[in-house]
Amino acid sequence: MHLKPKGSGSGLRQEFTIMIIPHGQDEPYAFRLSQRWVQWAGIALIVLLISSISLVYSLRQTKLQLAAYHGLLAENRQQQEHILFLARQTTELQEQLAEIQALDNSIRTMMRLAPASATAAVTRPTESVSAARDARLSLVSRGTSLAATILRTQQNIEEIKEAIPETEDSLQDLERKVELQRRREAATPALWPTSGNVTSGFGRRRSPFGGAWEHHEGVDIAVPRGTPVFAAAGGVVRVAGWNGGYGNAVFIDHGFGMSTVYAHLHRISVRVGQQVTTGQQIGLVGSTGRSTAPHLHYEVRVNGQAVNPMRFLPQNR
Numbered sequence: 001m002h003l004k005p006k007g008s009g010s011g012l013r014q015e016f017t018i019m020i021i022p023h024g025q026d027e028p029y030a031f032r033l034s035q036r037w038v039q040w041a042g043i044a045l046i047v048l049l050i051s052s053i054s055l056v057y058s059l060r061q062t063k064l065q066l067a068a069y070h071g072l073l074a075e076n077r078q079q080q081e082h083i084l085f086l087a088r089q090t091t092e093l094q095e096q097l098a099e100i101q102a103l104d105n106s107i108r109t110m111m112r113l114a115p116a117s118a119t120a121a122v123t124r125p126t127e128s129v130s131a132a133r134d135a136r137l138s139l140v141s142r143g144t145s146l147a148a149t150i151l152r153t154q155q156n157i158e159e160i161k162e163a164i165p166e167t168e169d170s171l172q173d174l175e176r177k178v179e180l181q182r183r184r185e186a187a188t189p190a191l192w193p194t195s196g197n198v199t200s201g202f203g204r205r206r207s208p209f210g211g212a213w214e215h216h217e218g219v220d221i222a223v224p225r226g227t228p229v230f231a232a233a234g235g236v237v238r239v240a241g242w243n244g245g246y247g248n249a250v251f252i253d254h255g256f257g258m259s260t261v262y263a264h265l266h267r268i269s270v271r272v273g274q275q276v277t278t279g280q281q282i283g284l285v286g287s288t289g290r291s292t293a294p295h296l297h298y299e300v301r302v303n304g305q306a307v308n309p310m311r312f313l314p315q316n317r
């Protein structure tokens with residue numbers, strides 16, 4: 001290709017001829033172009049070039065923005081998962097707290113105590129569970145569901161924060177009551193002090209001395225002299241020695257108004273003020289005091305008043 005200006009520089013209307021000269025026998029082709037045309041073509045070329053550059057540049061920018069957008073989208077999805085995870089965790093905490101409260105109440109029922117204060121009860125979090133599930137299922141309503149989940153989770157956390165100290169108080173109260181009940185039970189004489197037949201019951205009877213009517217304050221358990229006698233419950237020894245008609249006797253104070261008496265003993269193996277435990281040996285059966293034959297006279301007293309020991313003695317021994 002050969003390009004040459006026609007007319008050399010001085011004319012107003014310069015023209016260019018483009019000649020294409022093929023190798024071989026064919027005639028060369030010639031295009032005549034005006035200078036104005038060449039100028040416009042040049043301008044068009046420059047405009048095209050600038051547009052192309054700016055297009056490439058903006059494409060590059062768009063690509064970068066798209067990458068950033070995808071990054072944000074992934075981050076957003078991650079955060080959504082995180083929120084749902086926290087919501088589920090909160091729900092689980094609430095369920096566990098509700099279980100603890102249910103346990104507290106069932107123990108109270110078992111022990112025939114009044115139920116725990118109703119204000120402490122947390123609601124079982126069925127609503128927030130379904131909200132979290134909805135938020136996971138529906139992509140369209142995800143944004144609003146997620147906002148609702150966050151709000152509900154905040155409410156649930158508030159509820160947990162309020163319920164924990166009350167639950168703690170309730171459990172501490174329960175602990176005190178269980179401990180009291182345990183001590184009361186430990187103070188209740190529930191053992192046979194010695195094992196033998198009851199030959200004389202509690203209440204009105206003919207006196208073995210002279211046959212007159214009298215009130216028998218305990219039960220007589222017939223056993224040979226020297227048979228061990230055990231404390232029917234733990235407590236403090238108040239009497240350990242000769243006590244009128246009781247002969248050699250042991251009186252034990254169990255607390256809670258409960259006390260027991262063991263009379264006509266042959267030997268005493270505890271002293272006044274001594275702390276004894278349930279089943280601890282306190283002496284040996286004898287026939288001291290107002291007694292006709294070896295036996296244990298056993299009394300149970302509630303607030304100082306003798307009651308029928310059979311109420312406390314287990315049926316099978």
Ligand SMILES: [Zn+2]
Pocket residue numbers: 200216218219220296297298
């Ligand atoms: Zn008696």
